[in-house]
Amino acid sequence: MAATGMVPADKSAFVLKxxxxxxxxxxxKLAGEVGSTAVEALLAQANRTAKSKGAGAAMGSMRPRPAEWYAFDDKDQDTADWYPQGLTGSDDxxxxxxxxxxxxxxxxxRAGERGIRVSFLSPTSLRYQHALLVVARPDGSYGPIDIHAGGIACHGDLLYVADTTRGLRVFDLNNLLDLRTAQPDLGDGNRIGRHGGRLNAFGYRYLVPQTDFWKVAQAGPRFSFVSIDRSGATPRLVTGEYRDNDPGGWVGRWDLELAGGEPADAFIMGHADIQGAVSQGDRWYLSQGAGSTANGSLLVLDGEKLETRPFPIGPEDLTVQGGRLWSVTEFRNKRTIFGVGL
Incomplete structure (x- = not known):
């Protein structure tokens, strides 16, 4: 195995259909009834406020600390119900x-499943808003999606969400729906779907219904994180597998729009506990976790060279924005979006 651990793998094992x-x-059907809105409009009235360089416990012993990070508000810091996982941005x-x-x-x-959600956060105003991701049906019904959502990536208006054992779910942000355009209130905060002539979404104002699905052609591959490599002439979607204490996780790159379903290339990473990956050509950045109390690591792989850099506690998915590498941390009272140099 090479010093970096990145070894070419059989691409045919990771085909999507x-x-x-x-x-x-x-x-x-749902969009036609409710009506869509834009991300810009959502952020203009966002109901939560992040704090610049808050939740400093997330940085642990990391030195130097990131040049910038944003902490979610106190309610989102303290909840034991919701855990942040995936990260993407407007540059993607x-x-x-x-x-x-x-x-x-x-x-x-385990009980009372409420699915998955996406937060839209403005790094300019630090305001943010949650939206619930749902599956809608032609009969007008809709419900939550019970998956881990370990990674996300945005290409154009399409949001790709990792579904661990099934592949990649796709959501069109043109279908960002505001329930208040269809009814004066947000319905019953303990229900989802249509009840008593009202639309309900566990109290969420915004919904995004799934529009497409790229499923694994054969059982086996696990999809834990997603990113976009925009360093070349043609952008590529990057996704791969987290393995606990096991260096055998894979990573692959697909030409967008996933034409044919087979990745352009695939590798075995040779490093355990990888929570996120992004590439820039032959240079790879891997986010490595170490539990809820110890600092993680950023592994930078360039050919045969491996560099290990300090990282916060609980780093997850990766994205590139504004010339920096960004990640999100997941644990209670340590939930931040942070950026470091490439």
């Missing part, structure tokens, strides 16, 4: 119209 089914029809999208970060969260309790 498109299975849209009735997802697009269901999303269109190129189409949001306003600087923004997007963060995926999964609902941890």
């Amino acid at each position: 498109r299975e849209t089914g009735d997802l697009a029809e269901g999303a269109a 999208s190129g189409n949001l119209g306003v600087p923004a970060f997007l963060v995926s969260w999964y609902f941890k309790p």
Whole structure:
């Protein structure tokens, strides 16, 4: 095995196949009834405020500390129900119209499943707002999505969300729906779907229904994180697998728009506990976790060279924005979006 641990793998093991089914029809039905809004409009009235360089416990022993980081508000810091996982941004999208970060969260309790959500955060105002991701059906019904959502990436208006055992779910941000355009209130905060003539979404104002699905062609590959490599002439989608205490996790790159389903290349990373990965050509950045109390690491792999850099506690998915490498930290009272030099 090379010193970096990045060893070419059989691409055919990671083929994806498109299975849209009735997802697009269901999303269109719901969007037609509720009406869509823009990310810029959502951020203009966002109901939560992040704090610059808050939740400093997330940095642990990291020296030097990041040049900038944003902490979620006290309620989102303290909750044991929701955990942030995936991260992408307006640079990845190129189409949001306003600087923004997007963060995926999964609902941890086993009972009373509430699915997954995405936070839209403005690095300019530090205001942010949650939106619930749902599956809608042609009959007008809709419900939560019970997955880990360990990584997300945005390309144009399409948001790719990692579904650990199934592949990649796709959401069209043109279908960012504001329930207040359809009814004066947000319905029953303990229910989702249609009840008593009202639309309910556990009290969330905004919904984004799934529109597409790229599923694994054969069982086995696990999808834990997602990013976009925009360093070349053609952007590529990067995704791969977290393995606890096991260096055998894989990573692969697909030409967007995933035409044919087979990755352009794939590798075995040779490093355990990788929570996020992004590439810039032959240079790789890997986010490595070490539990809820110890600092993680940033592994920078360039050919045969491996560099290990200090990282905060609980680093997850990776993205590149504004010339920096950004990640999100997941643990209670240590939840931040932070950026470091490439």
